[in-house]
Amino acid sequence: EIVLTQSPGTLSLSPGERATLSCKASQSVTSSYLAWYQQKPGQAPRLLIYDTSSRATGIPDRFSGSGSGTDFTLTISRLEPEDFAVYYCQQYGSSLTFGGGTKVEIK
Amino acid sequence: EVQLVQSGAEVKKPGESLKISCKGSGYNFTNYWIGWVRQMPGKGLEWMGIIYPDDSDTRYRPSFQGQVTISADKSISTAYLQWSGLKASDTAMYYCAFGGNGYKFFFEYWGQGTLVTVSS
Numbered sequence: 001e002i003v004l005t006q007s008p009g010t011l012s013l014s015p016g017e018r019a020t021l022s023c024k025a026s027q028s029v030t031s032s033y034l035a036w037y038q039q040k041p042g043q044a045p046r047l048l049i050y051d052t053s054s055r056a057t058g059i060p061d062r063f064s065g066s067g068s069g070t071d072f073t074l075t076i077s078r079l080e081p082e083d084f085a086v087y088y089c090q091q092y093g094s095s096l097t098f099g100g101g102t103k104v105e106i107k
Numbered sequence: 108e109v110q111l112v113q114s115g116a117e118v119k120k121p122g123e124s125l126k127i128s129c130k131g132s133g134y135n136f137t138n139y140w141i142g143w144v145r146q147m148p149g150k151g152l153e154w155m156g157i158i159y160p161d162d163s164d165t166r167y168r169p170s171f172q173g174q175v176t177i178s179a180d181k182s183i184s185t186a187y188l189q190w191s192g193l194k195a196s197d198t199a200m201y202y203c204a205f206g207g208n209g210y211k212f213f214f215e216y217w218g219q220g221t222l223v224t225v226s227s
Binding site: 044051088092096 | 202
């Protein structure tokens with residue numbers, strides 16, 4: 001099973017700042033089949049990015065994904081108040097696994 | 108409108124059985140893999156298994172194999188997750204979800220979640 005390690009565990013930033021979230025895989029992710037989700041308290045997760053860099057329907061362009069092989073990144077160019085949440089990466093190149101999550105909190 | 112509507116919250120005792128449901132609408136239910144995801148209180152997301160409703164081809168995460176059963180009834184566009192003997196450690200929120208085409212198992216659409224509480 002591919003293990004996904006997300007870092008940092010918590011990111012403390014202010015609105016307007018840039019957020020960079022990391023997701024490292026224990027082995028190469030086939031075909032860059034990696035997705036990112038946002039989850040707010042009491043809500044189901046929301047798909048942000050799939051296939052490493054494709055934005056899901058309705059996702060603002062301040063969210064972008066990049067990476068390949070074992071190293072992937074989600075970037076939020078300028079944090080809006082509604083972006084403070086927990087973010088998960090997920091690989092689907094070999095079976096399916098989720099990372100442990102990164103919490104983006106208001107500084 | 109694409110929707111996945113899950114059954115309501117459940118409170119059960121250890122050892123009891125349970126079957127929760129996830130009804131799809133607004134899309135071709137038979138043509139997309141539906142996955143089940145567990146979220147224990149205060150914890151992250153864990154994939155449990157996935158089913159293709161058209162032929163009921165099912166894949167389980169090894170740690171959930173034998174612990175739960177995933178099924179689907181394509182005639183009523185509904186997927187199920189069931190336990191035959193619940194444990195306190197099964198207390199969690201359970202989500203169904205689907206998304207990518209073919210074997211792209213990412214999840215664009217999610218149910219609202221079913222909270223399962225197991226307590227004596």
